Amino acid sequence: MLVYEFKLAGKQQQFNLIDEAIRTALFIRNSCIRYWLDNKKVGKYDLSAYCKILAKNFEWAGKLNSMARQASADRAWSAISRFYSNCKKKVSGKKGFPKFKKRGHSVEYKTTGWKLSEDRKCLILTDDFEIGKLKLVGTYDLHFYQIKDIKRVRLVKRADGYYAQFCIAFARKIEIEPSKKAVGLDVGLTHFYTDSDGNKVDNPRFLRQTEKALKRLHKRVSKKFCQGQLQSNSYKKAKDKLARKHLKVSRQRKDFAVKLAKCVIQSADLIAYEDLQVRNLVKNHKLAKSISDASWYQFRCWLEYFGQLYGKITIAVPPHWTSQNCSNCGEAVVKTLSTRTHKCLHCGTVLDRDENAALNILALGLSTVGHTGTNAWGENDLCLDLVTDSDKLTR
Template sequence: MIVYEGKLKGKDYQYRRLDEAIRTGLFIRNACLRYWEDGHAKNRNDLYKHCTILGKNKEFPWAGKLNSQARQAMSERTWAAISRFFDNCKNQIKGKKGYPRYKKNRPNHGSVEYKTSGWKLSENRDSITFTDGFKAGTFKLYGTRDLNYYQLSQIKRVRVVRRADGYYVQFCIDHDRTEDRGPTGNTVGLDVGLNHFYTDSNGQTVDNPRFLRKSEKQLKRLQKRVSKKFKKGQPQSNNYKKAKQKLAKKHLKVSRQRKDFAIKAALCVVQSNDLVAYEDLQVRNMVKNHHLAKSISDAAWSEFRRWLEYFGKVFGVATIAVKPHYTSQNCSNCGCVVKKALSTRTHKCKCGFVLDRDWNAAINILKEALRTVGHTGTFLRILDKRFGTTRPLLY
C-alpha cells in the first residue's frame, strides 16, 4: 500500500463544506466510542450497525449527509483505538495504556476518509469531485504524483486532511513498491546522537540540523503575538485567529523540514549498503529526561528509523535493530567494559584503543547485528581493513 498526496484548490464555500464533513466524521467517531463505553458494542460489526442507525436518525440530520462508507471508516478508527488499548493491557505495557479519548474539532487538524464511493476523479485525474450529501463540489489537484499510472480499482481509500496551510487529499493505492538495486558489498552500523545526527561504523558523521532550535526565536515571537491578542472569557477576534494560524504554519514547516531530512538521510543510507544496523531505542522513555527531551524530539530518531525500515523493505536491504545496552561502554577492539559518563566523548581502553565514543558505539552495533545474522567473519574482515589489524577470521 502506497499513499500519494495532493493539495486541494477550491473556493471558500467548498472548504466550509469539507469542514462540515470532517466535523461530522468526528461526531460519528465520538458517538461510536460512547456506544462502546455504554457496553453495547462487542465487536466492529456492532459499530457498523450503530453507524447505520446514526445515518437514519432524525435527531442528527447532518450525520446522514456523510457517505455511508465514510461513516464506516470512522467507526473503524474507533475500533482500532479500542483494540490498541486492549492489546496494551494484555501485553502489560508500562505506563499509560492509551485509553480511547473523545476527539475535538480543532481548526488545523482532522480528516475524513472515504472508501470506494463518495468521490470521483476526472478523466485526466487532475481534479476530484466529492459526491456525498455535503456537496463540496470539484477541487483541482496539485501535486508531484501522477495517478494515471494506476487503475481506479487500485485506489482503496481517499482521505481528506485539514492542515494549517490548507486541505489535502491522500490516495491509498493497493500497490507493493519494490526497487531493483545491485549489491554494494557494504555493511554499516549507525549510532544516533545529539551532537551528530548519526555516526556510522566507518567514522563518517552527519550533522544534526536542529530545525526546532533554529526556528525557536521565530516561534517565540509568534507565540507572544497569539498571547497578546487572546482575551479570556470573551469571543476571540479575527486578529487572534490570524496570529494563531501563522503560528500553526510555522510549526507545520518545522515538522516538514524534520521529516524531509529523515527521509533523505534514510534513503541515502539504504541505497549505499546491503545491511544497516541501528539501535532499538525506546524514545518514549528517553524524552522523560526533561533536560534532553526537546533535543531528542528535534532529532526525530523514530522518524529516521521508520523510514530506514520502509526503504529497507523497498530496496531489499536488511535492517537490524540492535539492543542498545553497553554499545557505548564496550570496547570494540577487545570487548572490555569501559564505563564513561555521557559528557565523555572519547573512548579510551586499557588495551590502548582510542576512538570517538559514537564511532566506537557504531562499530559495536554493527558487530552485534552481524553476529545476529551469522556473518561474524565479514565483520572481522571489515575491522582488519579499517584499522590495519591482523586477527583470525573466527574466534
C-alpha cells in the same frame, strides 16, 4: 501501498463543508469509543453496524458517506485494538487507553462517495455534504493507475490549506546492485548519527533554529487573545502564522529524515540501529526538546520503509551497554554522557564514543537475530527467517 498527495483548490464555501465533514467523522469516531466503553464485548463489525444507527438518529451524521462513516469506526477500532495488544504484550507504562478526541484534521472515504474527472485533475465528492468539484494541484499523474486500485481518499486540513491523499494498492519494489556492505548506526544529539565507518552527519536542529521566530509569534498570539470574548481577525491571522511556522519545522524534519534514510539504505545491504524507546527518553526534561527535535523515530520509520522497498535488511538491536562496552575486547568502560572519547584500559583502544557504539551495534546486528521492521506504518509486525545455509537475514 502508495500515497499520492495533492493540494486542493476550491472556494471557501467548499472548504467550510470539508470542515463540517471532518467534524462529523470525529463525532462518529468518538461515539464508537463511547459505545465500546458501554459495551465491552463489541467488536469491529459491531462498531460498523453502530454507524448506521448514528446516521438514523442524527440527520447531519447521515450526510456523510456510509463508507466514510465506516472508516471513522475503523479509526476507533484501531485505537481499541492497539490498547488490547499492549495489554496482551504487557507493555510497560501506559497502555494507550482509547480517548475522546477534541479536534479532527481529516476525513477518509473508501471506494464510494467520490470520483475523479475525466482528465483526473479534479476530485468530485458525491455525498450529501455537496462539496462538489475540487481541483487537484500537484505533479503526480493518476492516469498510471486504475480507479479500482485507489482504495482510500483522505481529505486533510493543515495550516496552509486542504489536501487530498490517494491510497493506491500497488506493489512497489526497487532492485539495485548489492553494495556488499554492512553498517551500524548510533544516533545522538551532537551528531544526528555516527556509523561504524566513522562517518558523521550533523544534527540540523530545525526547532532550535526557528525558536526565536516561534517565541515572537507566540507573543503576538497571546497579546491578541481576549479572555471570554469573540476573537478578532488579527488574533486568527497571528494564530495562522504560528501554525504555518510549526508546519514548516515538521516538514523540514520529514524531508531530512526521508532523504537521509534513502541515502543510508542505498549505500549498504545491512543496517543495524538501536531499538530506542523514544517515549521513555523524552521523560528527561533536560533533553526532551533536543530529542524531539532530532526526530530519531521518524528516521527509523523511513529507514525501515526504504529497507523493505529496496530489499535491504534493517535490524533493530537492544541499546543496552553499546556506549560503555569496548568494541575491540568487550570490556565495560564506564563513561558519563560528557565523556566523548572511548579509552579502553584493557586493550588500549582509543575511539570516538559514538563510533565505538556504532561498532557494537553492528556486531550485535550481525551476531543476533534481533527484529526487523516496526509497526510504525500501521502494518503487522514483520517476521525474521533465519536461513539455514547462510548467515543472511531475509524479510
